[in-house]
Amino acid sequence: MNDSRGEKSKVATTLSRELNLLHITMMGVGMMIGAGVFIGIGNAARIAGPGGMILTFALNGLIALFVAMSYAELSSAIPRAGGAYNFARIAFGRAPSFLAGWMEWFASSVAGSLYAVTFAIYTVHYFSQLGFIHIPGTHLPALEKLVAAAVASIFVYVNYRGVSQTGTTGALLTLGQTLILAFIALVGIGTALYDPERLANFKPFLPHGWTMLLVTMGFTYVAFEGFEVIAQTGDEAIEPRRNLPKAMLYSILIVVLTYVGVSFASLVAVKDVGEPAWAWIGKFGAKGFGQAVSRLLPWGGLVTTIAVIFASTSALNATIYSATRVSYALGRDRMLPPIFSRLSKRRITPYVALLFTAGLVISVAVLLPTIHVASSASIMFLFLFFLVNLCVIRIRHYMGDELTYGFMMPLFPWLPIAAIFVQVLLAVWLIRMSLVAWIVGPIWVVSGIAIYYAYSRHRTSTTREEIVTLREEPIPRKQGYRILLAVSNPENAVQLASYSYRLGQAKRAEVEVVYMMPVPPQVPLSDASQYMLRGEEAIVEAMLYLSTDFTFGSTIRYCRSIPRGIISTAAEQRTDLLIMGWGGHPRKGFALGRTVDPILERTTCNVAVLKNCHQQKHMRVMVPFAGGPNGVFALEVASMLVEREGGRIDVFHVSSPGRPRQDIEACLEKSLPPLGVESSLFEPKYAISSDILGTLIEQAQQYDLVVMGASREGLFRQVVMGRLPEEFARRCGKPLVMVKAPSPVRSFVRRWM
């Protein structure tokens, strides 16, 4: 998406699309497996019995899929951050849009309260069982509330710092917790096959009748909220029209099968307890799932606690930033006081919106009992999804011809109508579970309506477009060699550019300069251009200078993470060579640095990392050579840098005493002709020394540039360039260019490690 301001200044601004199908599917799954299933199993068993518990999750899954299809259709047609708030604005105008945002803020915040409470219940219970907590049982609820408030406060601070677990890390954490639950389900199935008598636990199937099913369905509906967070990633997902709807459907499928599996496992886990299994699980209430699993697996209590800790904390983090983002958007559009859109100068996070969200999350967690927290979250999501189902019908009816759909739901309009009908039914029946939810929910909605008519209606900004759809950037067709120069500060941008220019001329390449601007997750990427360039004038000036002086293309990309942004840009633009600078100061825990390391590990194009490269001309260049996979690439880069100036390249080989030396002449004869490089540029040099690194550093002092290729190391070693090149890079004070050619298989394996 290029904005008009970018065109005027010749520096385009784009959004970095970093999240693939797996990332966004796991985001949805992670939000759903946050607490609902852990809290819901015990309570559902108590209220609806064994069959009711399984049916609750299976039928709720089906209803959630109907709603997910509505979200999928709308997100595929309007793939922009905003979700229900955006859909309602397009379908019905400002008042329902405000109400959608207002309800979403509350629903996400209360879901956050539920995750904090679930975390507290399971951890306090586990540690009191181990004997670490010595307080009377009557005081445990107070301790749980205290822990819930503490964990919520920690994640509010984490959100203030602008940290999030998105991308591969978040996806892997969610995958891990889903696999734990899938394992529990499989053990349950195995137990039932081994001991079929346990299937008698399902009798009576519905001891309290079919109507109680509606109560438990309404109560556990919160366990299926989460797919709507996928709709929020419209600005960040790769191929959103295709991947957003797919991720929503897949996440529901994964979650439904997991929930039904763990419910089954919980029931068959219990035997010889002197009462029906469902009644035994039910009497533990929110802790019922943990109690059942501890009878199924030897370390069941620990396994459940670990799963709950991971699931609830990652979902808590995600709901806090999701709720903050909604209240920020309401402030930005003047539907709430503009103070809600105020960003912290240091962290660039909407701290006022975060503060109000924190107040909501903590007060609900502390003041309401668990059942009412879950019911309040469920009822608000039922209201919200009700509205979204109306939106999908109206938008298809009135604007279907104007929009480009990536997915149109089958059986339209029957699926959204069925969802609306069931949601009304569930909301009504929820009153039997929690009268408090039926007081808190409507009060919140009515107060929202009052705020809109008293405040928002007169102040809503009119400058923003009513319908904003995001244009997807077409994938550029491959034409010749492409160089991508990633700059990070104005001081070294010009030096890097002159190197890129020389390499670009030698290869007759197109050169694109890119500056990655990180944006915290609480601020939608599409809003970033309004705020993020403050204080970044110098780099914009530098890019403007580069684009006029070197005929480069210049782009500022808003991203969530700099390395991921650079990797996705390189892949998106089908880059052949990525050039970036390195300050020469390795960070603790990283081989070279926290930006450079992941790029060298995961990118799938050639990479050149420049250190101390301030000189314009290099007449004497050294290429340490050991015949490794990147040696030839290093020779090619060196030749491109010296060819026009008429410099010379010494190809330097140091071998240990008693070991055969590399025949450089033979290597050059073999590898230079395909590169089209003159062999007269190169001169082989040999040395024998037991201290290879020391010799190389000593020799490097005589040269004005060193070009070094990465060495091959074991796949499982924590090195990115090879131990010797990394150590050389850290200790060598001369201008240095480190190069690495891509290795798709290694990159793929390391990416997943």
Add this chain to the structure above:
Amino acid sequence: MTFDLIAGIALTVLALSAVIFLTLWGRRIIERSHSKSRKRLRKTRREVDNE
């Protein structure tokens, strides 16, 4: 009681089958729509190139 059991199991199987079926159906619709739009894009590109 037996009716509850049979109806309950049938409903569970039906609900899970519907979830799987609708997911696969949805996936097919997405893929079809995507391949159609890609074909359309290729055709437009060809027309632009010819002009």
